[in-house]
Amino acid sequence: MHVLYMSSQNIFERIIAREIPAIIEYEDDEVIAIKDIAPKAPIHILIIPKKNIPSIADATLEDQNILGKLLMVAQKIGKEKNLEGYKLLFNVGEKGGQVIPHVHLHLLGGGKIDF
Numbered sequence: 616m617h618v619l620y621m622s623s624q625n626i627f628e629r630i631i632a633r634e635i636p637a638i639i640e641y642e643d644d645e646v647i648a649i650k651d652i653a654p655k656a657p658i659h660i661l662i663i664p665k666k667n668i669p670s671i672a673d674a675t676l677e678d679q680n681i682l683g684k685l686l687m688v689a690q691k692i693g694k695e696k697n698l699e700g701y702k703l704l705f706n707v708g709e710k711g712g713q714v715i716p717h718v719h720l721h722l723l724g725g726g727k728i729d730f
């Protein structure tokens with residue numbers, strides 16, 4: 616008998632739960648950073664809070680520490696990879712280009728990022 620398993624979790628929650636694989640660049644109790652599966656720059660890393668905040672538009676004051684931490688993890692990764700410069704980007708909502716409904720900060724670098 617085949618059981619069709621439909622997870623209600625988004626891709627990032629499934630990566631955090633180790634249900635699907637990812638290349639992990641950084642992890643602690645609150646944050647995970649993974650390589651983007653379809654990179655738009657030589658280095659493209661997604662920095663993701665483990666708490667599921669669907670988008671920046673849904674964040675509350677309670678989330679300000681974790682959102683600030685995403686920036687500090689980006690800085691740490693930038694230093695570790697000796698990046699001379701990089702771009703940090705949140706897509707917010709469908710019309711802002713957000714596809715996965717779980718906050719994530721894009722770190723793009725490793726060359727001149729012109730978009």
Ligand code: AMP
Binds near residue numbers: 626637661713
């Ligand atoms: P956004 O458009 O801001 O929601 O960005 C979602 C990002 O997640 C895109 O850049 C995708 O390439 C990336 N992505 C989708 N699935 C995976 C995955 N399984 N592992 C790593 N990155 C992924």
